[in-house]
Amino acid sequence: MTACPDDDALIALVEHALDPAALASLEGHVDGCARCRATIGHLAAIDDGDAPRTVGRYRLERLLGEGGMGVVWRAWDPMLERPVAIKLLRGEHGSGARLLREGRALAKLAHPNVIAVHDVGEYDGEVFVATELVEGEPMHKWQAERDAGSIVRAYAQAARGLAAAHALGLVHRDVKPSNIFVGKDGRVRVGDFGLVVGDSSAATDDTMTASGAVVGTPAYMAPEQREGRATTARSDQFSLCLALAEALIGARPPADASVAMLAAGSAAAAPWSAIARGLARDPNARFADMTALADALEGAPRAPRGRVLAIGGALVALVVAGAIGGWAILSRGTGRAQTVPSAHDVGTAVRASIAAAEAHDPDACFAAVDQLDALGESIAPTAAMQRGVCEMMAGRCDDGRARIEDALDAMGAARDASFQVKMWCPIDGDLDRAWTQAVAHENVAYCAAIEADVRRVATRPTTSNLDRERAAQAVGNLGRCYALAHRCDDANRNWTLAAQIRGAEIGHISCAPR
Amino acid sequence: MLPLAVALPRRGAWKPREVAWIAWHHRGVTAGELGALVLAKLPAGVRAAGLDDRLEAGLTAIRSKWPDAPAIGDAFALYLADRIAAQADLANAMPRLRVDDLFLAWWASSGDARGVAAFEAAFAEDLRKLVTRFHRLPADELRQRLRIKLFVGDAPHVRSYSGFGFLQNWLKVTAARAFVDVARSDAAKREDDLDDRDLIGLAAPAGDPRDAHGRAEINDAVKRAFGGAVAALAPRERTFLRHAMVDQLTLDQIAATYQVHRATVARTLAAAREKLLSGTRAGVVAILGIAPDELASAIQMLDSRLELSLSRVLRE
Numbered sequence: 001m002t003a004c005p006d007d008d009a010l011i012a013l014v015e016h017a018l019d020p021a022a023l024a025s026l027e028g029h030v031d032g033c034a035r036c037r038a039t040i041g042h043l044a045a046i047d048d049g050d051a052p053r054t055v056g057r058y059r060l061e062r063l064l065g066e067g068g069m070g071v072v073w074r075a076w077d078p079m080l081e082r083p084v085a086i087k088l089l090r091g092e093h094g095s096g097a098r099l100l101r102e103g104r105a106l107a108k109l110a111h112p113n114v115i116a117v118h119d120v121g122e123y124d125g126e127v128f129v130a131t132e133l134v135e136g137e138p139m140h141k142w143q144a145e146r147d148a149g150s151i152v153r154a155y156a157q158a159a160r161g162l163a164a165a166h167a168l169g170l171v172h173r174d175v176k177p178s179n180i181f182v183g184k185d186g187r188v189r190v191g192d193f194g195l196v197v198g199d200s201s202a203a204t205d206d207t208m209t210a211s212g213a214v215v216g217t218p219a220y221m222a223p224e225q226r227e228g229r230a231t232t233a234r235s236d237q238f239s240l241c242l243a244l245a246e247a248l249i250g251a252r253p254p255a256d257a258s259v260a261m262l263a264a265g266s267a268a269a270a271p272w273s274a275i276a277r278g279l280a281r282d283p284n285a286r287f288a289d290m291t292a293l294a295d296a297l298e299g300a301p302r303a304p305r306g307r308v309l310a311i312g313g314a315l316v317a318l319v320v321a322g323a324i325g326g327w328a329i330l331s332r333g334t335g336r337a338q339t340v341p342s343a344h345d346v347g348t349a350v351r352a353s354i355a356a357a358e359a360h361d362p363d364a365c366f367a368a369v370d371q372l373d374a375l376g377e378s379i380a381p382t383a384a385m386q387r388g389v390c391e392m393m394a395g396r397c398d399d400g401r402a403r404i405e406d407a408l409d410a411m412g413a414a415r416d417a418s419f420q421v422k423m424w425c426p427i428d429g430d431l432d433r434a435w436t437q438a439v440a441h442e443n444v445a446y447c448a449a450i451e452a453d454v455r456r457v458a459t460r461p462t463t464s465n466l467d468r469e470r471a472a473q474a475v476g477n478l479g480r481c482y483a484l485a486h487r488c489d490d491a492n493r494n495w496t497l498a499a500q501i502r503g504a505e506i507g508h509i510s511c512a513p514r
Numbered sequence: 515m516l517p518l519a520v521a522l523p524r525r526g527a528w529k530p531r532e533v534a535w536i537a538w539h540h541r542g543v544t545a546g547e548l549g550a551l552v553l554a555k556l557p558a559g560v561r562a563a564g565l566d567d568r569l570e571a572g573l574t575a576i577r578s579k580w581p582d583a584p585a586i587g588d589a590f591a592l593y594l595a596d597r598i599a600a601q602a603d604l605a606n607a608m609p610r611l612r613v614d615d616l617f618l619a620w621w622a623s624s625g626d627a628r629g630v631a632a633f634e635a636a637f638a639e640d641l642r643k644l645v646t647r648f649h650r651l652p653a654d655e656l657r658q659r660l661r662i663k664l665f666v667g668d669a670p671h672v673r674s675y676s677g678f679g680f681l682q683n684w685l686k687v688t689a690a691r692a693f694v695d696v697a698r699s700d701a702a703k704r705e706d707d708l709d710d711r712d713l714i715g716l717a718a719p720a721g722d723p724r725d726a727h728g729r730a731e732i733n734d735a736v737k738r739a740f741g742g743a744v745a746a747l748a749p750r751e752r753t754f755l756r757h758a759m760v761d762q763l764t765l766d767q768i769a770a771t772y773q774v775h776r777a778t779v780a781r782t783l784a785a786a787r788e789k790l791l792s793g794t795r796a797g798v799v800a801i802l803g804i805a806p807d808e809l810a811s812a813i814q815m816l817d818s819r820l821e822l823s824l825s826r827v828l829r830e
Contacts, residue, residue, distance in 0.1 A: 010687040011679055016770060023773060031749035035694060041761025042690045044771040046643040081574055485649075 002029045004036050014043055055128050056121055058086055074133060077118075084118060085133045087192075103129050109168055113161025115181065115191035131191065136184050140177035143247045148268030154180075155244040156297040157188035162240065163290035165190070166233040173231055175239035176220040177247065223255045223281050234283040237293055241278030244297075248275075255281040271297050345375055353386055365390035381410050451494075454478050458501060472501040483511035543586050545569040551591035557599055564608040565598070572613020579614065580632055583621060593620045597677040607678045615681030623670040630665050633672075637685050644686070648693050651700060659696060660689055731802070739797025743790045751786035758783055 005013075005026050012018040018026065030037040058075040064085065075086040103120030110116065119130035136142070139158075143151050158180045162172060172179075172190065179192040218226055222238035225231045238255070245262060246252045248270050253262060257279050262272045274296035280286050287293040349371040356364035369390055372383040388403030455478075458471035479494035488511040499505060543551075548569050556562060576583060594616060601607050618636065621629035634641070641660075645653045664672045675684050744752065757763040757771075765783075769776040799806050 007684065007687055008679070010691075011683045013771065014683045014686055015680075016773065018773075020773075027753060027772060028749060031753050035698060037753065037756055038694045038697070038761065039687075039690045040771065041757050041763060042644060042647050042694065043686055044757070044763050044767045045647055045761060046640065046686070046690075047767065047770065076575070 002032075004033060005029065010039070010043065013040065014047065055086055055088065056119075056130075058084060058128075058130060060086060075130070077130070083133045084130045085115075087129045087131070089127045089129075100127060105168055105170055106165070109164060109170075111161055111164035113157045113188055113190060114164060115189045132189075134181040134183050134189055134191070136182050138178045139180035139182060139188075139243070139247075142182040143177065148248055148270050151247045152244070152270055152297055154182060154188045155240060155247070156294045158190050159237075159240060159290045159294035159297065161188070161190040162233075162236050163294065166236070166290055171231060171233055172236045172239075173225070174220075175236045175243065177243050180243075219252065222283070224283060232283060233289065234286050237278050237286050237290060238280075238283075240290075240293070241275045245275050245279065253279065255279055271299070349375065353389075356390075362390050381407050384410065451478055455497070458497070468501055472498045475501060486512055488513045543573070545573055548573065548586060548591060548594075551588060552595045552598065555592050555595035560599055560604065562598055562604065562608070565611075568608065568611045568613055572611075572617065575614035576617050579636075580618075580621075582628075583617070583632070584624075584626065584629075586617070589624075590617060590620055594677070601676065601678060610678045612677060612680060616675070616677035619672045619675045619677075619681060623665055623672045630661070633665075634661075637682055640682060640686055641689060644689050644693060648697055651693075651697060656693055656696065660692055663692055664688070732798075735798045735801040736794065738801055739794045740790075742797050743793030746793055747786055747789060751782055751789070754779060754782050755786045755790075 002025065009018065009022060009026060012022070013026065026040075030040060055073075055075070058077055060073040060075050061083075062074040064072045064074050071088050073086045073088065075084050076082075077084050100120055100122070103117055106114075106117040107120065115134060116132040117129060118132065119128075121128060139154070143154070146154075158175075162175065165172065172192075174192060175190070179190065181189050181191055183189065220239040220242050222231070222235035225235045242252055245257070248268060249262070257276060259272045259276045262270075262276055274287075274293065277296075278286050278293055287296065349368055352368035352371055353365060356362075356368050366387070369383050369387045372379055372386060375383075385404055385407035388400045388407060390400070391403060392400030454474050458475045475494050476498040479491040479498065482488075482490040482494065491511045545566055549566050552565065552569075553562065573586070576586070594613065597616065598604065598611070618629070618633055622633035623629070641657070645656050648656060664670060671688065675681055747755070754768055754772075757768050758765075763771075765776050765779045768779045772779075795806070
């Protein structure tokens with residue numbers, strides 16, 4: 001057997017910098033040396049791609065975020081002795097040339113409300129952008145604790161920054177709260193310009209990576225952008241107004257939301273008419289430019305603190321469902337002088353739904369929906385949606401999802417049923433994520449934490465084979481979770497349940513007792 | 515303060531009084547001054563071109579990361595000079611000299627508890643991840659053993675960090691090696707708490723008509739056939755399989771480590787699994803001297819346990 005590799009060889013391996021000849025000899029060695037193989041195994045397992053390295057003259061220090069298109073690092077610029085943010089674009093997007101072009105254009109843009117681009121370049125086949133590092137928070141975190149007036153003023157600053165970029169002919173295309181940063185100094189800066197490939201397929205891609213929160217969700221896209229038509233500066237305007245409305249209300253209104261709809265969503269005084277104009281489905285009906293929007297926002301009355309949705313997290317989904325239903329009603333009402341049910345009646349019915357949700361009581365939920373239905377034709381979409389939630393609560397996930405999607409279609413809203421699905425049908429939502437965490441950390445505490453929920457959801461009566469299979473998978477995964485922690489009794493218990501749900505024999509088993 | 519321009523011509527010829535004077539000003543030592551101190555300690559003939567840039571970057575980093583670190587002076591300059599002198603290929607290695615990392619290693623091994631604390635804080639996340647991997651072992655004990663190895667004694671191990679390359683990566687390698695050794699000696703001590711005989715017993719359905727003798731025979735046959743199938747694999751197949759089964763690495767992690775494409779890893783693993791399964795089946799048939807269809811049911815019974823046996827054999 002060859003000699004064990006020295007530290008330098010393993011360090012080079014960790015840095016992915018071992019030359020091919022040395023790598024081949026190492027590979028030959030580990031076949032016969034369990035000790036080295038285990039060492040390399042552990043090193044590879046804790047490697048999350050952030051072993052220190054440099055890009056150009058910048059030393060990468062800490063991974064700040066990761067998304068579909070690339071990663072963002074906190075880095076140090078030794079030349080100018082300052083921290084910077086380095087965005088590395090993944091090669092396969094083939095947008096390197098475009099990024100370089102846009103980066104150079106942005107580097108000419110100096111505006112207090114735009115994150116300054118210091119440097120753009122290529123290193124080792126990767127395109128990178130070095131920008132000012134903002135010590136502060138992304139907007140979606142910052143706004144959670146702020147009053148309506150501060151939020152509106154902050155978005156107005158973002159509008160000023162976007163206006164400056166638009167003046168150079170640069171459209172952002174991905175305006176959303178996580179791309180807007182609020183520094184510790186309170187100054188708002190818009191970032192991540194032009195890093196999104198312009199066509200809509202790229203955005204879909206990003207959504208599908210579903211790695212989490214960081215990049216690319218079509219949720220804030222303007223209708224014309226979503227439909228693949230021309231994306232202009234006015235598309236950014238729509239996205240910004242949508243983000244602002246969400247910040248004030250707690251839910252994203254549909255395009256063409258009326259002033260009345262918006263105002264009904266929040267107790268706060270806010271420049272609703274300006275926001276509604278920015279949310280116009282027709283780009284020509286929006287403000288002429290961002291500066292006009294910023295002026296309109298800043299001309300707004302300073303509002304007292306007031307957020308409506310101070311409701312426990314578990315209820316948010318339901319309230320959002322109700323609120324979106326509310327949009328449809330109110331917009332019909334204002335559009336066509338139609339009689340609408342009183343806010344009081346709607347409120348009573350929605351409150352009944354919330355109580356049902358708190359109690360995890362599908363029967364009470366259906367009763368509340370009946371109450372909504374009784375309020376007349378105009379409330380039908382809300383009721384239909386709510387009924388979907390009730391179905392899910394009763395364990396009929398597919399039925400529930402179908403109802404919600406139909407209701408959303410009827411309202412002309414996007415088919416984004418994910419929040420309800422996660423809340424009420426967690427076997428294909430949050431519990432999977434919890435399980436993934438359990439596996440990643442090999443920590444039995446995660447398994448135990450999700451067990452009650454998994455079993456509660458999985459053992460509900462259902463007639464859908466698909467639901468049953470999902471339930472069996474979730475329970476089987478739970479078993480695997482325990483198996484990884486060498487708790488074979490617990491693993492077997494869950495595998496047996498999974499087999500029962502499937503009505504099959506217990507299948508593949510692999511658990512090593514400690 | 516002595517600017518570098520003044521210091522350089524005196525290289526190698528500093529009087530002790532002058533060195534002491536510079537050392538006295540150590541708290542705010544400049545890169546030029548530190549360079550002068552280091553050069554004074556280097557053996558004649560060592561050319562440290564590019565040192566000033568590295569010192570400049572290092573001092574800046576040290577001050578921003580550890581504002582209350584001990585003063586930099588003679589002792590650290592000597593430590594630095596020793597490591598520069600020990601570097602065989604200095605001209606090529608110089609860009610990789612990491613003065614701040616070297617300072618942290620020196621500080622942590624100097625008997626100053628604050629240095630140890632700074633060291634552990636700097637790499638807390640890496641250590642946490644690594645310790646989590648060894649969940650069979652008590653985490654506190656692992657950490658304590660590493661601490662003793664790194665910082666305690668006449669020759670604290672952290673002093674063997676060369677200063678070229680990142681200390682973080684050096685520490686990952688050092689800690690992984692140390693923990694693996696602990697785990698291996700621990701496993702040897704405990705012996706294996708589960709024998710393959712038990713596996714066969716577990717796998718057999720209750721009330722199985724096969725007698726104990728028959729089971730032992732099948733057990734032995736499976737074990738031998740399995741070992742033979744593993745030995746017949748190509749080295750790379752065996753290594754990737756072990757990483758996947760025993761070390762629980764993902765395809766991406768294996769691919770990144772061996773700098774091959776993910777698809778290559780997937781193909782290799784699939785081929786290895788297939789060979790292992792067919793090799794084991796053929797081996798059992800040959801060892802027991804029976805027709806393949808006669809053994810089908812016995813093998814089927816074992817298939818569900820194969821993965822477990824596999825990881826046990828592979829671990830060896």
